[in-house]
Amino acid sequence: MRITLEDVEYRYSVNTPFEHLALHDVNMTIEPGTYTAVIGHTGSGKSTLLQHLNVLLRPTKGRVIIGERTIRAQKKKEKNLKSIRQKVGIVFQFPEHQLFEETVEKDICFGPMNFGVPEAKAKELARIALKQVGLEQEILKKSPFDLSGGQMRRVAIAGVIAMEPDVLVLDEPTAGLDPRGRKEIMDMFYQLHKDRGISTILVTHSMEDAARYADDIIIMHKGTVYQKGKPEEIFSKPDQLLELGLDVPDTVRFQLMLQREMGIRFARPSLSLEDLVADIKEAMERGNRL
Amino acid sequence: MGKKLVSLDHVVFNYEGSDSHAINDVSFDIYEGEWLAIVGHNGSGKSTLAKLLNGLHFASSGVITINGSELTQATVWEARRKIGMVFQNPDNQFVGTTVEDDVAFGLENNGIQQDIMAERVKRALMKVKMDAFLDQEPHHLSGGQKQRVAIAGVLALQPDIIILDEATSMLDPRGREEVLETVRELKEENVLTVVSITHDLEEAAKADRIIVMNKGQVHREGSPIEIFRLEDELIELGLDIPFSVKLSKALQKTGLDLKNDHLTEEELVKELCELHSKM
Known part of the structure; x- marks a missing residue:
């Protein structure tokens, strides 16, 4: 499913003293089956943007086209948003805060049943989703509140996956997890993206994750799209990112330090440790014979 | 190494209704003026440890000694004056309606005189560079700023030790750096002993000493160099280098x-x- 934003503007609290322009002139298309990372510092409009992707917010100007549906700025209340919300699943920050049911199974089934899936089918979806997030079937009957923080996070994610969305929007899905948990969850989302062709939109502060997983990166700055490009393009201008108050991947930061101290130049940004090792090795072997 | 401020002696702790030990026979010391990082994967027992240190939980067996006196139900209030905690979620620990009120909260609880209180609040906020925000409301602050106010609230009570319980894990990279820089400066002025409970290995690398927790036990203890030499062992424990x-x-x-x-x-x-x- 394709999602297109055309000249989207969003103002909070219109016609009040607290009116605040959060998004303006946002134009972008998320093609089906792609993996997009959205980066930008706190307050750049990332969260407001992602709430437009399943109509939790409606633009105050412009339009959002989600599959067949067009959401316009208008006073009239939009009807039948359920189908959009089923197709576009959002994993919010700290999703485990939203767990509420008595058992893990009921919690995961809540979403699909809410969208009209019969109970037996929902239970089957719950089992599949649980496996997908790397948890054992035994915990289905447990209370989600007896689980560890990492397990709770996975259960909450399973609840979104069980709705079988076409598009997954992930808002800092690994914040607060330990390094292994972080990698497992990110790899799991990537696998889902590959296996089921789910379009994935990752909002993140981790430039490593953006570089490793995304096909495209969108930089949000002051409420609008500052730049869009492939990771190699985005990270080939590290100075620009640093000026925006953003980080660059560890590998790129290290290249910059070496360039400055050693007086050499790297032809391209290294986006993985393996690339960086190869590039340094080559630079060292070239030695001073530049 | 400085003098021993805290010591744990064969401490065991079980959560109610759980048959396994969340903390299983843990012994170590905390020395004055050091930065001690406690690392471990989710569920390794490191946060439970923090809660034991300031009496939010009590050991099932074993002894925790703080500045020479044993931590018990009777001494817990005294212990909490010596150990300040900053928790993970900046939004869960703001109690005042303004920055000033928030920092004053702990002092009021301790019955500190008004004029001394005002002075201490101001000084604590200056230390974390938030004095310009004195009359601001919390929702105007960024996560990093909120955590700095939380640190000021702790500082105002003039504790010996500050425990950061994953205090930077919900912040963006900029906020994280702000908070760590603040704590680093405070430590350099010799104001504080810091115990930082963290997943952030880059942060742990800057500590004086690291304790690696696993399955409720002290798995390793050493300088950052010694610990990061373990490489694959750390990765097996769910950590990183x-x-x-x-x-x-x-x-x-x-x-x-x-x-x-x-x-x-x-x-x-x-x-x-x-x-x-x-x-």
Whole structure:
């Protein structure tokens, strides 16, 4: 499913003293089956943007086209948003805060049943989703509140996956997890993206994750799209990112330090440790014979 | 090493209704003026440890001694004056309606005189560079600023030790750096002993000492260099090693003749430069 934003503007609290322009002139298309990372510092409009992707917010100007549906700025209340919300699943920050049911199974089934899936089918979806997030079937009957923080996070994610969305929007899905948990969850989302062709939109502060997983990166700055490009393009201008108050991947930061101290130049940004090792090795072997 | 401020002696703790030990026979000391990082994967027991240290939980067996006196139900209030905690979620620990009120909260609870209180609040906020925000409401602050106010609230009580319980894990990179920089400065002024409970290995690399927790036990203890030398063992425990260490090892595997363990990127760059100029 394709999602297109055309000249989207969003103002909070219109016609009040607290009116605040959060998004303006946002134009972008998320093609089906792609993996997009959205980066930008706190307050750049990332969260407001992602709430437009399943109509939790409606633009105050412009339009959002989600599959067949067009959401316009208008006073009239939009009807039948359920189908959009089923197709576009959002994993919010700290999703485990939203767990509420008595058992893990009921919690995961809540979403699909809410969208009209019969109970037996929902239970089957719950089992599949649980496996997908790397948890054992035994915990289905447990209370989600007896689980560890990492397990709770996975259960909450399973609840979104069980709705079988076409598009997954992930808002800092690994914040607060330990390094292994972080990698497992990110790899799991990537696998889902590959296996089921789910379009994935990752909002993140981790430039490593953006570089490793995304096909495209969108930089949000002051409420609008500052730049869009492939990771190699985005990270080939590290100075620009640093000026925006953003980080660059560890590998790129290290290249910059070496360039400055050693007086050499790297032809391209290294986006993985393996690339960086190869590039340094080559630079060292070239030695001073530049 | 400074004098012993806190010591744990064969401490065991079980959560109610659980038959396994969340903390299983843990003994170690905390010394005055040090920065101690406690690392471990989710569920390794490190946060439980923090809660035991300031009496939010009490040991099932074993003894915790703080400044010479045993931590019990009777001494817990005294202990909490000596140990300040900053928790993970900046939004869960703001109690005042303004920054000033929030920092004053702990002092009011301790019945500190009005004029002394005002002075201490101001000084604490200056230390974390938030004095310009005195009359601001919390929702106007960023996560990093909120955590700095939380630190000021702790500082105002003049504790001996500050425990950061994953205090930066919900912040963006900028907020994280703000908070760590603040704590680092405070520590350098010799105001504080810092115990930082964290997943952030880059942060742990800057500590004086690291304790690695696993399955409720002290798995390893040592300087950052000693700990990060463990490499694969740390990764098996669900942890990671700092980028500079990882890169240095990978370069050595390709046959580059690097000698040192590199805990910072600066050190690694320096050695690469030296090597480069010899080639």
